[in-house]
Amino acid sequence: MSMRSVGASPRRVGGHGRVTGQQQYVADIHLPDELHVALVTVDCARARIISVDRSAAERVPGVRLVMTADDLPQPVPRFGPQFRDRPVLAVGETKFHGEPVAAVAAETKDAADEAARLVLVEHEELPPVYTIAGALDPAAPLVQDPALRAGDALAESNVLAEHRYEWGDIEAATSDLVVENIYAFPMVTHFAIEPHAFIAAPGEEGLTIWSSIQHPYWLQRIIAGLVGLPLARVRVIAPDPGGAFGGKQHAKFEPLMAFMALRAGRPVRLVLSLEETFQAARRNSAEIRVRTGLRSDGSITFREIHADYLLGPYADISDRVVGKGSYPGNGPYRVPASRIVARAILSHTTPSTAFRGFGAPQVNWAVESNLDEGAKALGLDGLQIRLRNLARRGEKFLPYDTPADGDWQQTVRRAAELVGWDTELPAGHGRGIALGIKLGPTTGLSHATVRFLADGSVLVFAGTSDMGQGSRTIFAQIASEEMGVPLDRITVVSGDTHVVPYDQQTSAARSSVLMGNAIIEACRSLHGQLRDMAAQAYGLDPQEVRVERGVAHLPDGEVPLVEVLQAGLGTLGGELIGNGMARKEAEPDHPLGGTAAFYELNCTAIEATVDDETGEVVLVRHAIVSDVGRALNPLQVRMQDEGAAIMGLGHTLMEHLIYDESGRIRNLGAIDYRIPTAKDLPLEVLSDVVENADGPGPYGAKGMSEGALLCVAPAVAAAVQQATGVVIRDLPLTPQRIWEALDERRRSPSPEVVS
Amino acid sequence: MPRTLDVELTVNGAPRRLEVHVHHTLLDVLRDQLGLTGTKECCVVGECGACTVIVDDLPVNSCLMLAVEADGHEVRSVEGLARAGELTPLQQAFLDKGAAQCGFCIPGQLMAAQALLEQSPDPTVADVHEALAGNLCRCSGYEQITEAVLAAAEEMRR
Numbered sequence: 001m002s003m004r005s006v007g008a009s010p011r012r013v014g015g016h017g018r019v020t021g022q023q024q025y026v027a028d029i030h031l032p033d034e035l036h037v038a039l040v041t042v043d044c045a046r047a048r049i050i051s052v053d054r055s056a057a058e059r060v061p062g063v064r065l066v067m068t069a070d071d072l073p074q075p076v077p078r079f080g081p082q083f084r085d086r087p088v089l090a091v092g093e094t095k096f097h098g099e100p101v102a103a104v105a106a107e108t109k110d111a112a113d114e115a116a117r118l119v120l121v122e123h124e125e126l127p128p129v130y131t132i133a134g135a136l137d138p139a140a141p142l143v144q145d146p147a148l149r150a151g152d153a154l155a156e157s158n159v160l161a162e163h164r165y166e167w168g169d170i171e172a173a174t175s176d177l178v179v180e181n182i183y184a185f186p187m188v189t190h191f192a193i194e195p196h197a198f199i200a201a202p203g204e205e206g207l208t209i210w211s212s213i214q215h216p217y218w219l220q221r222i223i224a225g226l227v228g229l230p231l232a233r234v235r236v237i238a239p240d241p242g243g244a245f246g247g248k249q250h251a252k253f254e255p256l257m258a259f260m261a262l263r264a265g266r267p268v269r270l271v272l273s274l275e276e277t278f279q280a281a282r283r284n285s286a287e288i289r290v291r292t293g294l295r296s297d298g299s300i301t302f303r304e305i306h307a308d309y310l311l312g313p314y315a316d317i318s319d320r321v322v323g324k325g326s327y328p329g330n331g332p333y334r335v336p337a338s339r340i341v342a343r344a345i346l347s348h349t350t351p352s353t354a355f356r357g358f359g360a361p362q363v364n365w366a367v368e369s370n371l372d373e374g375a376k377a378l379g380l381d382g383l384q385i386r387l388r389n390l391a392r393r394g395e396k397f398l399p400y401d402t403p404a405d406g407d408w409q410q411t412v413r414r415a416a417e418l419v420g421w422d423t424e425l426p427a428g429h430g431r432g433i434a435l436g437i438k439l440g441p442t443t444g445l446s447h448a449t450v451r452f453l454a455d456g457s458v459l460v461f462a463g464t465s466d467m468g469q470g471s472r473t474i475f476a477q478i479a480s481e482e483m484g485v486p487l488d489r490i491t492v493v494s495g496d497t498h499v500v501p502y503d504q505q506t507s508a509a510r511s512s513v514l515m516g517n518a519i520i521e522a523c524r525s526l527h528g529q530l531r532d533m534a535a536q537a538y539g540l541d542p543q544e545v546r547v548e549r550g551v552a553h554l555p556d557g558e559v560p561l562v563e564v565l566q567a568g569l570g571t572l573g574g575e576l577i578g579n580g581m582a583r584k585e586a587e588p589d590h591p592l593g594g595t596a597a598f599y600e601l602n603c604t605a606i607e608a609t610v611d612d613e614t615g616e617v618v619l620v621r622h623a624i625v626s627d628v629g630r631a632l633n634p635l636q637v638r639m640q641d642e643g644a645a646i647m648g649l650g651h652t653l654m655e656h657l658i659y660d661e662s663g664r665i666r667n668l669g670a671i672d673y674r675i676p677t678a679k680d681l682p683l684e685v686l687s688d689v690v691e692n693a694d695g696p697g698p699y700g701a702k703g704m705s706e707g708a709l710l711c712v713a714p715a716v717a718a719a720v721q722q723a724t725g726v727v728i729r730d731l732p733l734t735p736q737r738i739w740e741a742l743d744e745r746r747r748s749p750s751p752e753v754v755s
Numbered sequence: 756m757p758r759t760l761d762v763e764l765t766v767n768g769a770p771r772r773l774e775v776h777v778h779h780t781l782l783d784v785l786r787d788q789l790g791l792t793g794t795k796e797c798c799v800v801g802e803c804g805a806c807t808v809i810v811d812d813l814p815v816n817s818c819l820m821l822a823v824e825a826d827g828h829e830v831r832s833v834e835g836l837a838r839a840g841e842l843t844p845l846q847q848a849f850l851d852k853g854a855a856q857c858g859f860c861i862p863g864q865l866m867a868a869q870a871l872l873e874q875s876p877d878p879t880v881a882d883v884h885e886a887l888a889g890n891l892c893r894c895s896g897y898e899q900i901t902e903a904v905l906a907a908a909e910e911m912r913r
Contacts, residue, residue: 019842019850193893273799643856
């Protein structure tokens with residue numbers, strides 16, 4: 001293998017624009033004649049809308065449109081990636097704090113803001129449900145109108161769906177120890193630094209939408225369906241998002257913008273504030289009961305998992321998050337008997353959606369913590385019990401699904417080594433180790449087109465959204481490798497549904513694998529064409545020519561593909577076009593509708609100490625090792641892993657949304673909601689990868705980028721437990737929570753305190 | 756009270772005379788009046804640092820400074836770093852070290868780091884973390900940003 005481009009870490013495609021301020025995000029784009037939109041909301045989660053008086057707003061100079069639900073087609077159109085449950089504007093009743101009742105479009109942002117404040121919404125505040133217990137209370141109001149859930153046996157409850165996965169015989173299992181506890185995972189928000197932004201412009205050829213979206217093609221389909229236009233008349237332009245993390249996968253306010261643009265006959269733009277962004281997307285919180293049976297040697301005999309995830313009022317993609325996130329809830333271990341029951345529960349809170357890890361971090365927190373409690377009771381350490389149960393390569397550890405696709409022992413041993421697992425621990429320090437696993441995509445479809453231009457330069461068309469992961473760099477590396485063209489002669493085009501062929505979505509760490517394979521296929525199509533060209537140009541039989549990795553091998557030597565191209569194209573010039581496609585077919589009989597294309601597996605090992613006086617956790621060492629198959633770009637892999645690890649420290653140590661009794665987020669915005677800063681870093685972050693070229697992607701790559709977030713929390717909590725003796729089962733591990741646990745122990749000196 | 760006032764300031768070395776709304780921030784004026792969209796808007800409460808610019812010699816959250824307060828001052832934004840297409844050592848280091856992922860926080864990180872290096876040409880890791888603590892990045896673990904600032908400092912001391 002030559003590996004001239006792949007396996008190196010060239011400068012990021014798009015990097016220059018990012019360091020000069022030239023990179024354009026949606027909010028940086030202005031259209032002639034544009035109107036500015038501001039949303040009209042009420043100051044509580046759930047309210048009955050009595051009337052909307054727009055007269056004062058319409059008198060504000062510059063106001064061109066005040067849009068209410070009455071101005072939309074009736075019944076008000078609804079949309080969503082899983083269920084058509086979300087109305088374009090609130091109908092009759094608001095369901096979450098921040099749900100718009102109306103929207104104003106004006107010549108200036110100031111005028112729009114002023115007019116939005118003057119739209120008078122007469123309403124009656126109603127009691128919301130904003131906790132799992134509240135939503136499950138038989139007396140709780142129904143969040144969704146049962147009429148929206150026709151034929152659904154659960155329609156008269158706030159349970160949107162229940163997912164059950166079961167194998168083996170739990171009752172027949174014999175165990176030396178059964179450990180059972182409940183663990184809580186907080187509501188957290190994505191906090192991409194770029195707030196969501198949307199532009200819609202009507203035109204002779206339909207509608208154009210600009211959005212900071214991860215899935216432009218899915219958005220195109222949603223908009224086309226809502227406004228009744230063919231796909232070819234809805235163009236979605238998706239500039240690189242300024243961070244997304246799942247929060248920008250699916251339509252939010254693009255449908256409203258589309259209807260406003262059509263009504264106003266002018267372009268409309270809406271740039272959310274950070275507060276509005278907090279109210280637009282979040283991660284499912286969860287309460288998870290885990291019951292694990294263990295033999296005295298640490299081997300798992302059975303496990304029951306009951307996971308309740310709290311959604312907002314509209315599903316977005318969250319029910320899928322619950323189903324797909326809980327399915328591998330047992331982790332990468334062999335568990336002979338298991339019952340997993342996961343419920344998606346509706347509430348009057350911010351609509352939850354995908355967030356890095358896609359439902360896995362919640363159940364991982366619970367199950368890995370429970371395993372540590374079992375280990376402690378049996379006198380085993382965290383590493384021993386994990387190695388005891390860890391699936392071997394090829395083992396069908398998850399019934400119905402892809403067998404273990406890596407040497408996972410290698411990953412675990414490397415993480416243990418990095419953290420110095422077997423070395424002496426300083427007094428007052430503790431160590432923890434945990435594993436996280438996440439399924440790659442279960443279905444997928446990516447198209448790619450590669451154009452080999454007359455001067456030997458290359459255009460790659462690939463619809464992946466480059467939201468920080470650096471996908472265009474990877475794609476350029478692959479094209480460089482296959483076509484033998486240097487990176488500075490390759491351009492990757494993305495972000496425009498009228499120009500770039502279909503890609504299902506940018507999620508589940510799929511792009512290097514699926515789009516990468518599509519690009520390879522497109523390049524191989526070019527190879528076939530170049531082989532014929534070479535045969536013709538050099539008077540050979542095509543059988544005598546072999547094209548590979550940028551070179552045509554002829555009987556009497558090698559010719560760079562660029563030379564073949566130029567010889568073949570002749571004086572007329574032109575180009576060669578290669579198309580490629582990668583599909584992951586649906587499997588209707590599978591509980592998730594398809595097996596995992598690959599697994600993302602990470603091991604996180606932590607050394608920590610706790611300040612007795614403040615309850616603050618000091619992370620001494622944070623080691624992360626991911627099985628990536630092959631690191632196509634080692635620097636980008638490291639950037640993704642370390643970024644995921646530090647993001648994971650957020651929900652582990654500090655992040656949680658707090659609701660009041662009106663269903664409002666009390667810590668709304670950057671002052672009261674803390675994410676990790678440069679001063680919150682572990683003293684040492686050590687990251688490494690395992691590369692056995694055993695993935696289904698280009699050159700043996702697997703998807704990566706979510707793994708190092710999955711199991712941060714249980715590893716930190718285990719280290720805190722060892723350092724202090726206190727067990728905490730609610731995240732985040734805030735100084736207050738730890739201090740209170742330490743204080744309780746000081747006052748009632750039992751050997752172990754559980755908070 | 757007047758709704759607008761005239762201000763005179765220097766933006767990236769060029770003197771500008773502008774009529775600004777009195778309630779508009781320096782960030783509003785940079786982005787919407789001058790079209791300098793490299794400076795980013797996120798939290799608008801001075802916590803995230805995406806809008807960091809340098810006013811005279813100090814890093815400032817431009818969302819917290821009214822445009823009229825910039826009257827008579829010298830403002831530098833990310834667009835003022837590279838000269839004639841030539842990246843500064845700091846920009847070059849951000850590029851080389853892989854500091855930028857999505858890139859949205861990077862203009863603010865660059866300006867905060869630039870202000871640090873002008874004051875303190877040989878910073879420690881702790882100095883860098885302290886100087887950039889007000890610049891949130893959600894993509895990275897801050898490692899490559901820190902490495903880039905230290906590498907640029909070394910380059911600039913040569």
